[in-house]
Amino acid sequence: MDLYGQKSKSTPQKITIHLLEILLLMLSYWILFQSGGDWCQRYLHIQNATGNPVRRIIIFTFNMIIFLRLAYMMVFLLKRKIPWEESISVPLAFALYYIGFPLFVLPVSAPIDGLDYFGLALFLTGCLLNTASEIKRDRWKKLPGHEGKMYTAGLFKYSRHINYFGDILWVTAYAILTKNGYAATIPIFLFCFFAFYNAPKLDNYLEKKYGEDYETYAKKTKMLIPFIY
Structure with missing residues (x-):
């Protein structure tokens, strides 16, 4: 880190x-x-x-x-x-x-069916969560007086790693569109990687960097899945 x-x-x-x-x-x-x-x-x-x-x-x-x-x-x-x-x-x-x-x-x-249309919506949602959250954070950090400060607004108020959650959604959409049960192994692996390795490791880094501010943020905000986990 x-x-x-x-x-x-x-x-x-x-x-x-x-x-x-x-x-x-x-x-x-x-x-x-x-x-x-x-x-x-x-x-x-x-x-x-x-x-x-x-x-x-x-x-x-x-x-x-x-x-x-x-x-x-x-x-x-x-x-x-x-x-x-x-x-x-x-x-x-x-x-x-x-x-x-x-x-x-x-x-x-x-042929394409209702579940596939759900997958398309999931893909767009995941891309939006990931990219929009990153863009808004980048713009916020460029504002005068915000350099080096912690960003907890926008989509990040729903999840400390909302960008990772977006990744999980669009990868799950891929798996849905393949209509192949084995494809589910990829989003499952990605979830486990984020939930048990990457997100906790990044949490440790951010806690060291921002101290008590990050601890307070972490207590009221879920790590990965909004309102759930």
């Missing part, structure tokens, strides 16, 4: 992350719409059901939206230093979404 106190543009690392993610997007497109589906069926024994492409189009659209959101946040909002190992680990983590969900959706050709 020492990285949160180190300011740096980390331009080479950010370029590396974006280039690797573009390669993952190209691989995702190959799997979903080109000969990659047949390759997966032949060598990975994953059925390639090509009857209805709408679900695949949605999954790839999700991929593009997440890529653009991450690019925006890294270029305009992320101020801390990015170590070189993170420039590799971040794309590897996002490969779960860019490649994992396309593999899960390959065998599925079912």
